[in-house]
Amino acid sequence: MAALTEVSSNKSFGGQQKVFSHESAELKCTMKFGVFLPPAASGGKVPVIYWLSGLTCTEQNFVTKAGAQKYAAEHGLIIVAPDTSPRGVNIEGEDDSYDFGSGAGFYVDATQDKWQTNYRMYSYITKELPTLINENFPTIPDRQSIMGHSMGGHGALICTLKNPGKYRSVSAFSPICNPVNCPWGQKAFNGYLGADQAVWKTYDACELARQYNGPALDILVDQGKADNFLTQKQLLPENLVEVCSEKKIPITLRMQEDYDHSYFFIASFIEDHIRHHALHLKA
Numbered sequence: 001m002a003a004l005t006e007v008s009s010n011k012s013f014g015g016q017q018k019v020f021s022h023e024s025a026e027l028k029c030t031m032k033f034g035v036f037l038p039p040a041a042s043g044g045k046v047p048v049i050y051w052l053s054g055l056t057c058t059e060q061n062f063v064t065k066a067g068a069q070k071y072a073a074e075h076g077l078i079i080v081a082p083d084t085s086p087r088g089v090n091i092e093g094e095d096d097s098y099d100f101g102s103g104a105g106f107y108v109d110a111t112q113d114k115w116q117t118n119y120r121m122y123s124y125i126t127k128e129l130p131t132l133i134n135e136n137f138p139t140i141p142d143r144q145s146i147m148g149h150s151m152g153g154h155g156a157l158i159c160t161l162k163n164p165g166k167y168r169s170v171s172a173f174s175p176i177c178n179p180v181n182c183p184w185g186q187k188a189f190n191g192y193l194g195a196d197q198a199v200w201k202t203y204d205a206c207e208l209a210r211q212y213n214g215p216a217l218d219i220l221v222d223q224g225k226a227d228n229f230l231t232q233k234q235l236l237p238e239n240l241v242e243v244c245s246e247k248k249i250p251i252t253l254r255m256q257e258d259y260d261h262s263y264f265f266i267a268s269f270i271e272d273h274i275r276h277h278a279l280h281l282k283a
């Protein structure tokens with residue numbers, strides 16, 4: 001069993017909000033993650049939701065700003081919130097921009113020389129982290145769901161679409177829906193995956209939805225209408241809705257008047273997302 005080091009522990013809504021660090025075999029560095037343990041977890045096994053954060057985030061953003069603990073406690077759900085990239089791996093240029101390198105792992109397994117040893121966030125999120133969580137916390141391993149924000153919304157969507165049946169449900173706040181067609185995605189995919197756009201498509205939610213052939217999905221997306229990144233065409237939710245309607249994949253896109261891209265938006269609707277996952281995790 002891989003060793004966990006407790007970094008912090010705070011009682012919250014009758015449960016415990018903790019942060020742990022561990023040595024990641026996939027990323028070859030020390031990583032941190034937040035884990036909320038609801039009161040129900042002290043008396044038995046409970047389902048788990050993974051939260052994937054966006055650009056510039058660590059595990060702290062969700063833990064301190066989303067206000068999820070109250071609802072996770074009420075529904076009896078563990079929530080795990082990992083960091084968004086390898087840290088301190090000393091790759092030249094890793095800290096040069098906010099949207100590539102540190103804090104911007106984009107939930108892919110890099111293939112390019114400089115990045116491929118450490119930048120393996122896809123394998124970390126879908127394999128190493130769940131194994132670690134299931135070994136160390138009272139989870140029901142086949143009852144897991146995933147949600148995320150922006151770059152993390154992209155991550156939640158692709159982890160679900162690439163692994164039919166692995167997650168009981170998926171939801172996202174302002175996700176990057178079509179990275180092959182937006183500036184953030186093009187920069188990250190070119191840097192981590194190289195120039196071959198056929199490889200990019202294997203990590204693009206619209207392309208993956210076009211090819212999806214698995215259990216029925218029930219995708220929930222919230223998007224603020226006053227989100228500057230929506231206006232800048234970084235998110236492209238309309239492209240995902242178009243593919244999902246062609247493929248008859250149920251998706252609910254809620255366009256929320258006046259909300260921006262921030263955690264104030266996330267905190268306003270996190271209750272709905274946790275309820276959405278609870279319905280599927282307890283069905």
Ligand SMILES: N[C@@H](CCC(=O)N[C@@H](CSC=O)C(=O)NCC(=O)O)C(=O)O
Pocket residue numbers: 053054055056057061065098149150151152261262263
């Ligand atoms: N600094 C950047 C914008 C960075 C930003 O807005 N990050 C978002 C996620 S964006 C997509 O993945 C975020 O979650 N920030 C952390 C927070 O606590 O708000 C710029 O200036 O454009």
